[in-house]
Amino acid sequence: MTEIVIENVKDFNLREIFDCGQCFRWNEEDDGSYSGIAMGKVANMRFDGGTLVISGTGDEALWRDYLDLGRDYGEIKAFLAEKEPRHMPPAIADGAGIRILRQELWETVIDFIISQNNNIPRIKGCIEKLAEITGEYAGELRGKKYYSIPEPEKLASMSREDLAPVRLGYRDKYLIETARRWLSLEESGVTNMSDEIAGLPGVGPKVEACIRLFGLHDLASFPIDVWVKRLMNRFYGFDENDKKGMEDFAAEHFGEYAGLAQQYLFNHIRQIDMKTPV
DNA sequence: TTCCAGGTGGCAT
DNA sequence: ATGCCACATGGA
Numbered sequence: 001m002t003e004i005v006i007e008n009v010k011d012f013n014l015r016e017i018f019d020c021g022q023c024f025r026w027n028e029e030d031d032g033s034y035s036g037i038a039m040g041k042v043a044n045m046r047f048d049g050g051t052l053v054i055s056g057t058g059d060e061a062l063w064r065d066y067l068d069l070g071r072d073y074g075e076i077k078a079f080l081a082e083k084e085p086r087h088m089p090p091a092i093a094d095g096a097g098i099r100i101l102r103q104e105l106w107e108t109v110i111d112f113i114i115s116q117n118n119n120i121p122r123i124k125g126c127i128e129k130l131a132e133i134t135g136e137y138a139g140e141l142r143g144k145k146y147y148s149i150p151e152p153e154k155l156a157s158m159s160r161e162d163l164a165p166v167r168l169g170y171r172d173k174y175l176i177e178t179a180r181r182w183l184s185l186e187e188s189g190v191t192n193m194s195d196e197i198a199g200l201p202g203v204g205p206k207v208e209a210c211i212r213l214f215g216l217h218d219l220a221s222f223p224i225d226v227w228v229k230r231l232m233n234r235f236y237g238f239d240e241n242d243k244k245g246m247e248d249f250a251a252e253h254f255g256e257y258a259g260l261a262q263q264y265l266f267n268h269i270r271q272i273d274m275k276t277p278v
Numbered sequence: 279t280t281c282c283a284g285g286t287g288g289c290a291t
Numbered sequence: 292a293t294g295c296c297a298c299a300t301g302g303a
Contacts, residue, residue, distance in 0.1 A: 021284055112284075119283035122301065169299025174286085204286045225284040266284080281303085291294080 004054040004063065011073035013097020014047050020267050022214045023101055024111055024124045025131075029142065037131075037146045038066055039104055042139040056141055068099050068217075076257050080264070084253045087235045088261065091268035098263050100219060105193060106182070107149045108215030113174050113202040115210070129166045134158065152186070155179035174202025205243075213259040222250040222258040231269040 014034045018026035026036030033046035035056075043056030043063070054063050064070065077096070081089045110130070115123050127149070134154055135147035150158075156179040163172045178200045185196055194216050198208050209223035224232075224243055232238040232246045239245070254261035 113286095115283090116285040117283060117298080118285090118300080119302080122283075126300095167300060170286095170297090171299080202286065206285060210284070223284070226282090227284065283300100283302095286298090288297095289295090291292105 001055060002057070002059075004060045006052040006054070006060070006064070006069070008050055009047070009052045009069065010050065011077070011097060012047060012052065012067075012099065013095075014045060016095045016097040016267065017067070017099050017101065020095065020098055020263060021120055022263070023103060024120070024127045027124075035141055035144070037138055037148065038101075038107075040136070040138050040148045042141050042146045044141060057139060066102055068102055071099075073099060076260060080254060080257060080261050083255070084261070087268075088264065091264040094271055095264050095267040098260075098267060100213065100217065100260060100263065102217055103214055104149075105211070105215040106152065108211050109178065109182075109197070109200065109203070110149055110155075110175065112207045112210040112214070113178060113200075114168065114171055116171065116202065116204075116207060118171075126166055126168055130163070130168075133165060134163075152179045152182040156183050171202060177201040178203070213262075219259045220251075220256045222247060222254070222262050227266055227269060228262060230273075231265050234269070235265070 015028065018034050018036070019028070023036075023038075025038065026034045028034055029044070031046070033044050035044045036042075039058070039062065041056065041058030041062065043054050043058055046053050054060075077092050081092060111123070111127060114126050114130075118126075131147040131149055134150040138146045138148050140146070155175060158176060160172045160176065163175070166172070168175065181200055182193075185193065190196060194212075197203060197211050203211070206223055206225055209221045212218040212221035213223060224246055228246070229240045232249070233240050236249060238249070250258040250261065
């Protein structure tokens with residue numbers, strides 16, 4: 001059990017990073033630290049006064065990359081607040097420690113196919129159960145066993161009956177078909193999967209945008225879901241079905257960091273509506 | 279009971 | 292190109 005200590009970490013908050021809907025496999029412990037699994041490595045993270053302590057498996061380089069510690073988020077926040085001074089500053093203040101993780105592509109494909117027409121607690125439950133019955137055992141931490149997300153080969157070999165305990169609903173067939181498509185793409189020599197995301201079964205415009213943002217770290221990608229429609233209406237006056245208008249606005253005002261802007265705003269409006277339900 | 283959740287695919291205009 | 296609607300599941 002190694003312990004990694006990283007000091008002088010800025011623009012960083014574990015809850016805002018792990019509980020903002022970009023990932024689904026990290027959970028808060030009673031002591032305020034977070035435990036979870038990524039890239040097959042199990043770890044616990046605690047953060048206090050600019051010092052990040054990571055215990056478990058995986059080396060420092062791996063976690064630095066995953067947490068995107070090489071990027072200056074302060075610079076991006078200043079850029080966004082300057083480009084859109086009306087609602088961006090309070091949104092940034094609400095989630096000043098948000099970062100976009102560098103997650104594995106295949107996992108985000110699985111995650112966001114499951115996310116469609118679903119809510120975050122149930123998405124987490126489905127992914128947990130999927131890993132438990134189809135993934136590889138990855139280790140134990142604080143009395144809890146962790147399992148990795150199944151590889152495409154594994155998932156492609158499963159039937160809907162096999163996946164029934166995961167309670168995926170109608171999404172089970174999308175996962176299986178996507179795994180099979182993924183395999184055949186690999187077998188036909190496709191190396192750049194980023195061109196193949198659109199067109200996978202169960203992947204429409206919104207899921208594709210999430211995969212680009214969270215799985216390919218394309219910070220310009222701007223996913224539009226029910227919450228974003230709500231906020232674009234409330235903050236900027238858009239009709240809720242004017243997706244094109246919202247995309248143009250995001251590109252114009254948030255530019256290459258539209259996806260990060262989306263995360264600040266998404267987090268912000270959820271904070272508001274959780275506290276004061278309409 | 280009905281509505282909703284980080285929507286998509288299929289089918290009808 | 293745009294507008295409906297069924298789709299599984301579980302919590303409010």
